Amino acid sequence: MIMETEQNAVDALFDSDPEVITSSVRMIKNSIIGSRSRKCSYMSMGVIPRLVHLIGQNEVSSRLVREAVVALGSFAHGTPDTLQAVIDSHAIPLLLRGLFVFEKSVVEACMKTLKIIYQSDKAPGELVYEDPSVLPRLVQLLSECGTFAECAAIIMTKSCVTNYHQITLCAQDIVSAISPLLTKSRQRCQVAAVMCLSAVVYQNQETALAVAQAHFNGDSIPILIKKLLTCDQRADLQLWASKCLCYLFRAQAIPDHESTICVKVVPTLVRLSKSNHPVVLQADAIETLAFVIHDSPKLQELASITDRLIFTLAEYLHRVDLPELQYVKLRRSCFLALAALTQSLEDIRQKVIGLCGIPEHLVSGLEHVDDTVKDASLRCFLSLSRSVRQLRSSLKDENLWKLLLKLLAISNSELLCQSSAVVSNIILDFSPAKELLVQERVLSRLIELTRHEVTAIRVNAVWSLMNAAYHADSNLKNELFDGLGASQLFSLMRDSCPLIVVKSLCLLRNLTTDKLDVDSIMSIHGEDILHHIREIIEESIGLDVTEQALCVLVNIASSKEGRNMMMRNENLIKHLSHFINTDSVQLQSAAVICVLNLALSSEEGATERQVKLEESGVKYALQRASKTQDTCLMDRVKVALEQFDAA
Template sequence: MACLLEAPLRISVLSEVTATSRHYVDRLFDPDPQKVLQGVIDMKNAVIGNNKQKANLIVLGAVPRLLYLLQQGSSSPELRTECAVVLGSLAMGTENNIKSLVDCHIIPALLQGLLCPDLIFIEACLRCLRTVFISPVTPVQLLYTDPTVIPHLMSLLSRSQRTQEYITQIFSHCCKTPEHQTVLFNHGAIQNIAPLLISPSYKVRMQALKCFSVLAYENTQVSMTLVNVLVDGELLSQVFVRMMQRDQPIEMQLTAAKCLTYMCRAGAIRTDDSCVVLKLDHDLKHAHELRQAAFKLYASLGSNDEDIRKKITETENMMDRIVSGLSESSIKVRLAAVRCLHSLSRSVQQLRTSFHDHAVWKPLMKLLQNAPDEVLVMASSTLCNLLLEFSPSKEPILESGVIELLCSLTQSDSPALRVNGIWALMNMAFQADQKVKVEIVRSLGTEQLFRLLSDPDSNVLMKTLGLLRNLLSTRPHIDQIMSSHGKQIMQAVTLILEGEHSIEVKEQTLCILANIADGNTAKDLIMTNDDMLQKIKYYMGHSNVKLQLAATFCISNLIWNEEDGSQERQDKLREMGFVDILHKLTQASDPNLSDRAKTAMQQYLA
């Protein structure tokens, strides 16, 4: 009876939640303005920190009604403000919430609200606009659609510290192109924002500084103008130098250094200017140490936790910062950045999204062309992950001519680089087309393949066997590769099966042999090699179940009934005593081995 009650109970709870959300929306339509106001206030309290409630209200149509009330001249200033606050809270939910708000034309409505004389309402609209615009899913171009918006925002900068903070934050997030820089510059951004650098509010100073960093980025006109700007009688460049002092917050130091760097690159400040050079040399060294420490910390945090990796990549501009770190002048920063990237690359989701969106493979490939071994090891480890089957970066990396580079890594004196080179090739060969496999074999060469199969490092040997196993999959590929390199591969298999190697190495080798046995013509290389057949018989009787299973799988492929010449192969193997061994293995205590032996025996009985 209890089971029968379970479903209705769940439905009633869900209905109760939906009914509560519906009640909030219904109250927005009450004819009594005071009840509407109280309804909006109650809704505000209900959605704080509750993403599920936010989503419910959006689905139930709260947004259009809130926007209607916000735009009505007949609504009281308090009601309009509370509507803006609720909309801002809804915007702090998921990216889907933001998309829904933008689709409901929230941006034009809020921008229109900025024309109201009421400062508290203006601040609420700006706070909501700030939240919407800092989301990566909001098209920043919407800020520039109406040419009257930017000058009006400039005029609002003097109203309060809150308007200064929100507007400068909107500008810094929505300045993405040279055209955006020009629009802001032409409407007096420099003159209006410069005084905010000495605001008593840290948030205002910081947002103003970020504005200057995006305005000056690769922009000669802005940089040349900045160099002559005075802030309370002090040159702007000196203000930036002061903001880089060690007693300032790290974020401020780094952003101020960025502004000075952009001005130097544009030629606005001489690179030998002593007051800047000495400060940059000292503080940029400190900044490098800070960036290195930050990247290391992120790498450590994200190494084993998927949720943390997701939070790191979703942090504003974080992927851009990590990617830019790969080309830093400081080797230590480059190493820390690639460590961070390697940590994040352990996530399937991030490989499919952030890594693809930011084309991470490009700077990574550039880094691999010329770097110290310690950087190469970490960069090549990351590349291994980018070459996994499900990674969208795999195709463009292949097209960039990476095979030759990876083959060269397999010849390194460093065991770690040899492992990574062969590991990346192994990942590349997984379910690859024939053209890629042939190119890998051609570039690597059979001599190098043999050297890797006798490598003193067991990890190199295992990954080389993994590469061979991936190359020798799909019958046409098996036959094509074995027709060209069969003699050498069979020699390598023989040496490993006869040598002193671990169970794992021998199991992998027997699996390769089983793949060869699955080829149409390649299987003849085994059937005509009595010494190899005796080795397979030996391993079918081995004390280790993994080796028995792999060897039995090989025989199963050789005697499969549906293939040409199966009767002759069955007869030969019967004469060599394989049927007796198979019959014995059908009684094995291991169920997998027993089932495999029974399957093979059925080929004889069919």
């Protein structure tokens, strides 16, 4: 009987009588309220496209349009499938067009339905920007009554996802238009306003400065937002106000000495993380806290001693009584917060290790099916692995290392970026993990990753190889060099990313610390190595790059084969002479040490090399450098000059 009634209602949507159609729409609208099954049933019968068709007709009554729009809002509020069906039916452009009609009840219905759709995060953000008249209309609606203003702010919030969107909204003077909502008594409007400002300023210094410098009723926008952090405000309002101030701070729109973050925001976020709030809000507060304290040892220390935060995070990591979605969100946020807390200070790392049982939770996090939990766990692992003490104690766990190797073998770029960063820390010579990683052929995987299209992954892979080569024995160095290959090493030395160039030079430097290793490499690849180093020096990519190139030459000049090849390269000798008298003490020191190795009087053939160096102006450059005010450099120059005198 129900199916028959539903079919009759659907058939009536195609009737020629507008009143019959209106009655049918109203009946469908009323029957689907609170019933997901009926929404799905009507969706399967093609009701949603028909409703969209009806609201697009010019000759239909405003009453019919209003009823159809409200029904579409109900469908959008149903299941993911009914929501997607509304979006796929191209309802959004028609609903946006409905903002311009004369009938206020239709405008309100369109606003509410658009709000439902955009709050789902499924709506394409670009649609608001396609018609140049839509944004000014939404900004205009901010000055209307509460419902209109709230809906307009939320629609613009959810449509602001790129740098272009942020700048476009600012160009529409949204800051001035939305500022009055911050002082309204209706807290839902205040929440919507702060959410919108947060979206406008997120990771965009230009728009953040525009917001930070704006005023309303004599107060700056940051001051108005700060007033929303009191305990008597709604928790979600406090959260969004905190977020907005955090985004302004991280965009350097609020100065470093601003006490707002230390005195108000951090304590507010810690308070919101407590268990008397909904789990989703707790997780959001914890993640926002992680965002604002990242890269700030001062804020990390403050957060660690605020209202037993670490105890709270430890308690949450042990929770297993939550629905899966809440469990994932809370666990992810806890790992991110712990990663931020332990990023810089050893005493905080020690406190976290002592209270949270980290190895056990890292293992479960790395094993979790959700990639966001894995990613957050890896970030926490990365922060803790910066500590030599932790590597040799709490992180001395083969289960952790083997799980890390598994994640290093996957194709997910975000997880690869984090796992390769962790490997670069735990493969150092003093780490107990190095032997196992090498046995598990991690070098082969790292060598593969040096060819990855993602720059950050290539950086981490080269960095890891560099650390693996540090103080390594000849067998490991040979395995690494042979596996990487000279051509790939040279390719890395020519990479477009300066950091990869620096780390590849450091890798070569670590591979050439022993004279026998230098002779072995130089006898086969010497000319090519010197050619690439000379090109790097001549391109002047940066001080760090040039310094590392000179340090490689220092190692090469320590061996017989290397010295002979360098002395045959007149351009390199001229460059050394130049760098001895450059303005940078770092480059001067590296060049002087290199010359010292070339001129060392105790080595065979020293006299001939010294004569050639003197003819090339190197000795004169050393004499000029001996007048330096830097005592360390002066001592090195003195020793180098003594080699010439000893001959």
